[in-house]
Amino acid sequence: MLVGPSGSGKTTVGYALSEKGIPKLVTTTTRKPREGERDGVDYYFREPDELNPDDFIEQTVYNQRIYGLTKNEVKHALEKYDKVHVSLDKNGAKAMKQAYPEETLIIFMYVPLSEMVKRMTERGDSEQKISERIDFSQETNELKPIEEADLIIENRSIEETVDTILYFLKQRASAPTE
Numbered sequence: 001m002l003v004g005p006s007g008s009g010k011t012t013v014g015y016a017l018s019e020k021g022i023p024k025l026v027t028t029t030t031r032k033p034r035e036g037e038r039d040g041v042d043y044y045f046r047e048p049d050e051l052n053p054d055d056f057i058e059q060t061v062y063n064q065r066i067y068g069l070t071k072n073e074v075k076h077a078l079e080k081y082d083k084v085h086v087s088l089d090k091n092g093a094k095a096m097k098q099a100y101p102e103e104t105l106i107i108f109m110y111v112p113l114s115e116m117v118k119r120m121t122e123r124g125d126s127e128q129k130i131s132e133r134i135d136f137s138q139e140t141n142e143l144k145p146i147e148e149a150d151l152i153i154e155n156r157s158i159e160e161t162v163d164t165i166l167y168f169l170k171q172r173a174s175a176p177t178e
């Protein structure tokens with residue numbers, strides 16, 4: 001599970017992990033698509049009244065929008081792949097870790113605040129959106145790594161971050177189980 005504040009690079013690193021054979025679980029949200037985002041690829045974009053809580057393993061409200069991971073998405077992915085990744089907020093990651101402690105790893109990514117702003121600007125977010133996201137991050141303490149994190153990593157260069165994650169996963173896979 002990739003966790004970190006807005007603009008820390010979860011989506012970008014996630015693309016790179018997919019290319020390395022660790023595909024992404026597509027989650028569902030009631031927020032509107034950003035430019036270039038596609039339904040069924042980036043998210044399942046839905047209206048609030050289309051969501052049935054029983055279909056979800058976990059759901060959260062982030063910045064006034066609902067996000068969640070469906071049981072079906074996990075079931076279908078794990079029929080095909082032994083390892084997958086997903087980008088979740090802190091609440092989602094904690095809930096998943098509690099429910100599936102042996103099967104999940106939390107990778108917390110961060111960048112300095114100034115870099116977050118720069119990257120969101122480059123991504124094309126409006127000044128208002130950036131300011132909302134930064135305020136939200138600060139109010140919810142999103143910049144602070146969560147205690148449950150298995151790996152905490154500053155996302156300086158994408159290549160370095162991806163290599164570190166792959167190395168970490170390899171180490172964990174070869175570590176003897178208790």
Ligand SMILES: Nc1ncnc2c1ncn2[C@@H]1O[C@H](COP(=O)(O)OP(=O)(O)OP(=O)(O)O)[C@@H](O)[C@H]1O
Nearest residue numbers: 006007008009010011012119122123155156157158
């Ligand atoms: N290591 C990096 N160096 C430079 N730019 C980066 C790096 N990682 C990501 N970016 C850029 O930063 C911007 C934000 O990255 P991204 O959308 O992946 O963040 P995110 O954590 O998924 O954010 P959100 O939670 O808001 O969806 C993008 O424009 C991306 O290309």
Ligand SMILES: Nc1nc2c(ncn2[C@@H]2O[C@H](COP(=O)(O)O)[C@@H](O)[C@H]2O)c(=O)[nH]1
Nearest residue numbers: 027028060062067068069087088089091092
């Ligand atoms: N708990 C969950 N968090 C999710 C899910 N899908 C995405 N996210 C996280 O929400 C925020 C905002 O995402 P954005 O794409 O609107 O910037 C970010 O932290 C995502 O990782 C989910 O299904 N459950």
